[in-house]
Amino acid sequence: MNAFLRIHCQAYGNPRPRVAWSRDGYDVSRDPRFSVYPNGTLIIQRTLEQDMGSYLCMANNGVSNPTQRIVMLQLRESLWASIEQVEERKREGETLYLTCSGFGYPTPSITWEKNGLPLTSDQRIKIQGGSLRVINLALGDTGTYTCIVMNDEEKVEDTVSIQVTPFDLLPSTCVDSASKVKCSLIVAARLCGHTRYSRPCCESCQREKTRIMQRSSPILG
Template sequence: MLARVLREDFRQTPSDVVVAAGEPAVMECIPPRGHPEPTISWKRNNVRVNDRDERITIRGGKLMISNSRKSDAGMYVCVGTNMVGEKDSDPAELVVFERPVFTKQPVNQVVLADDTVDFSCEVHGDPTPTVRWRREEGELPRGRFEIRGDNSLRLSQVRAEDEGTYTCVSENAVGKAEVSGILQVHDSCCCALK
C-alpha cells in the first residue's frame, strides 16, 4: 500500500498579476506532489475564495476572475490539501488598475477674438493618469496657452487662426483615453457693425 504523502514544494507557485478593471485575471498553481493527489483551493488575504461568485472559476490549479474589480485586489495563496494535511504556496499579488475615465470634459466653444477660453479636462484612474493637450490642426498657440493645475487648458487673446479641435489625452499603465472640444472664433470688429 502506498504511503500517504504531501510534499513541501509546489510544482508551480502563482505569480503576481496586474490587470485593468473589467479584464480577466488568471492565477495558476500546481500543488506539491502527494498521495492522494492534493485538491486546490485559494485564499485572498487569508480568507478562502468563494467560487460561488459567478465571476470566479477554480479549475485544476487555475483561479480565473472573469471581470476583475478593484475589490478583487490583494494577496492570493494557493492551498494544496489531501488527507495528510495542507500546504500554502508563497503569496502572489493581484493588482487591479483602472483605466483613465473623464469626470469633466471639454465642451465646444464659440468666442470673440481676444477672449480667454478654458477647456476643462478632469480625469480619474489608478495609477494617476498623465494628461496632455494637443491641437489637431497643429501646435497649441505659442505663448498664449497654459495648462492649469486641474489639467484645464487656458487660451488667452484668441485669434481666428486658433480655431480648431483641442484634445485632452490621458494615459496610465493600463489605458489611454481622449476627449476633444472645438473652438470657433468670431472676429469682434464685425459684430459691432450694424
C-alpha cells in the same frame, strides 16, 4: 475601481483537497468582499487599489503534503478622456475655458495640445491639469484642442475644434438685456467668455473686450 474579480486555483487529489486563500498570513475570507468557493475560486467584490499584491493558494486533503501556489495581483482600469461641452465659436478678446476629465488606473496624467503641438502655460494660457484657459483670444487661437490622458500602459484623447471670429463681426444691435448691476458683476467676475452670461450683457461685455484689446495693443511712440 469597483470591479468584480475572479481568481481560480485548481487542485486535484484523493480525497478531494480543500483550497484556502491567504495574504500576508491572514485568511482573506475574513474580509466580506472576499469569497472562497469549494472549487478553489476566489471572488473579490469591489476591488480596491490596496488589494494588489501576492496571494497564496494552498490545497490540502489531509493525506498528502499541502501544495501551494503564489498569485500576483495587479489591477488595471482602462483610461477614458472627455472634454466638457463648450461653445465652439468664439470672438476675439473672449476667454476660452476647456475642462477635460480623465480617469483610469494606473492614475493618468493630463496634458493639452493644439493642432498636434503641446500647450504650456504663458501670459495668456493657463493650464492646471484638466483645466485650460486662454484669455484675450486672437484669430490665431482657432484650431483643434486635444486633451491627452495617459499612463505607462495606455493613451486616450478627446478633441474639440474652436473657431475665433474677428471682433468687428459682433452684431450691431448689441445691448444689455440684464440690469446694469448684474452686468457689472458679470464683467467684474470675468464671465464674459461664457455665452450664458455674455448674451444678456452683450453691450457691457463688448465694452470690456474693447478695453482689454486696447490695453494689450502695442503703443508706437
